[in-house]
Amino acid sequence: MNNLATDILDSLPDPVLLLDAGRVVTRINPAARAVLGERALGRDLSHSLRHPDALGAVDAVLTGGGYRGVEVALPVPTARAYDLQAVAAPGEEPGALLIMRDVTAVRQNERMRADFVSNVSHELRSPLATLIGFIETLRGPAADDPDARARFLAIMDAEAARMSRLVDDLLSLARVESREHVRPETALELGPLLKGVADALAARSDVPVALDIADGLPPVLGDPDELTQVFENLLDNAIKYGGEDVRLAAAAVARIPDIGLPGACIAVTDSGPGIDEADLPRLTERFYRTDKARSRSLGGTGLGLAIVKHIVNRHRGRLAATSAAGQGSRFTVFLPSAGSPPTP
Ligand SMILES: Nc1ncnc2c1ncn2[C@@H]1O[C@H](COP(=O)(O)OP(=O)(O)OP(=O)(O)O)[C@@H](O)[C@H]1O
Numbered sequence: 001m002n003n004l005a006t007d008i009l010d011s012l013p014d015p016v017l018l019l020d021a022g023r024v025v026t027r028i029n030p031a032a033r034a035v036l037g038e039r040a041l042g043r044d045l046s047h048s049l050r051h052p053d054a055l056g057a058v059d060a061v062l063t064g065g066g067y068r069g070v071e072v073a074l075p076v077p078t079a080r081a082y083d084l085q086a087v088a089a090p091g092e093e094p095g096a097l098l099i100m101r102d103v104t105a106v107r108q109n110e111r112m113r114a115d116f117v118s119n120v121s122h123e124l125r126s127p128l129a130t131l132i133g134f135i136e137t138l139r140g141p142a143a144d145d146p147d148a149r150a151r152f153l154a155i156m157d158a159e160a161a162r163m164s165r166l167v168d169d170l171l172s173l174a175r176v177e178s179r180e181h182v183r184p185e186t187a188l189e190l191g192p193l194l195k196g197v198a199d200a201l202a203a204r205s206d207v208p209v210a211l212d213i214a215d216g217l218p219p220v221l222g223d224p225d226e227l228t229q230v231f232e233n234l235l236d237n238a239i240k241y242g243g244e245d246v247r248l249a250a251a252a253v254a255r256i257p258d259i260g261l262p263g264a265c266i267a268v269t270d271s272g273p274g275i276d277e278a279d280l281p282r283l284t285e286r287f288y289r290t291d292k293a294r295s296r297s298l299g300g301t302g303l304g305l306a307i308v309k310h311i312v313n314r315h316r317g318r319l320a321a322t323s324a325a326g327q328g329s330r331f332t333v334f335l336p337s338a339g340s341p342p343t344p
């Protein structure tokens with residue numbers, strides 16, 4: 001192999017190996033060394049790649065030429081899925097070229113999409129089953145019972161409202177996701193927006209909301225409807241699941257964690273039962289609820305925090321959740337100030 005070929009091989013981001021007719025690794029690029037280890041070179045491939053399907057594909061090419069493709073899951077160094085392509089080595093010498101393409105992210109996306117469809121179907125099926133059941137009852141046994149009819153219609157009304165909320169949330173999530181790469185461009189004062197959200201929620205519930213907006217809150221580049229949705233959901237959660245000592249506090253910060261830019265920090269806190277540490281990182285997953293039955297009975301769809309996360313991402317901000325079981329929860333939104341340089 002000449003220098004140019006070696007340079008090209010070394011610069012490829014995908015792992016590539018060259019094997020001789022006896023299946024010994026004669027060339028290995030850095031990407032392949034990172035996956036198969038430093039000791040792969042000069043040894044039979046089975047020392048570094050212990051996967052029967054992969055070895056079978058290479059053997060088939062070494063004995064019969066041509067091309068073989070196979071997908072394998074490698075558990076080390078971390079679990080990853082690779083699409084392996086074995087082809088007869090170019091040039092005079094017999095051998096094989098093995099190209100490994102990391103398809104972990106693709107497979108993960110596929111699984112997430114499948115899970116999502118199955119979750120949506122499941123969430124729609126239970127209210128639908130209730131509606132169908134009550135329609136049958138109203139047509140049959142309860143046809144002439146006005147009391148039962150009124151009771152059943154109230155339940156049907158609540159179930160239909162839940163389905164409608166779920167569809168609204170799904171559309172909202174799809175809309176936010178589709179424009180996540182476009183950062184809002186309009187400068188916005190957070191103070192009046194936060195006050196509006198807190199007033200509206202306090203009017204709808206018995207739980208008071210304490211509002212504390214510090215002076216000097218910088219304007220942010222924001223979409224007022226989306227940011228309203230963010231703080232409505234966080235406050236709604238604090239009222240629904242926390243229920244005590246609900247606060248909305250906003251202040252300027254000199255450096256947003258991770259981002260390092262100046263901006264606004266808006267925290268929604270409660271002193272309710274809190275959230276287990278194990279649940280915290282999963283809260284923004286679609287349909288993730290720490291207590292499904294409780295959230296459902298309170299009318300939740302489990303999409304609120306997923307929508308919040310996407311909106312905060314679109315605003316190039318950060319969302320942080322901290323809590324300890326029994327000690328309340330704190331959800332903090334950081335938004336870069338309107339004057340700060342653009343972040344990707
Ligand atoms: N302040 C809080 N205290 C305790 N648990 C919380 C709090 N906020 C959120 N959670 C938990 O996180 C879960 C997810 O919240 P999220 O807002 O995504 O969904 P939801 O409130 O159930 O439904 P939706 O917001 O779509 O109506 C909730 O079901 C609840 O279990």
Ligand SMILES: [Mg+2]
Nearest residue numbers: 233237304305
């Ligand atoms: Mg919610």
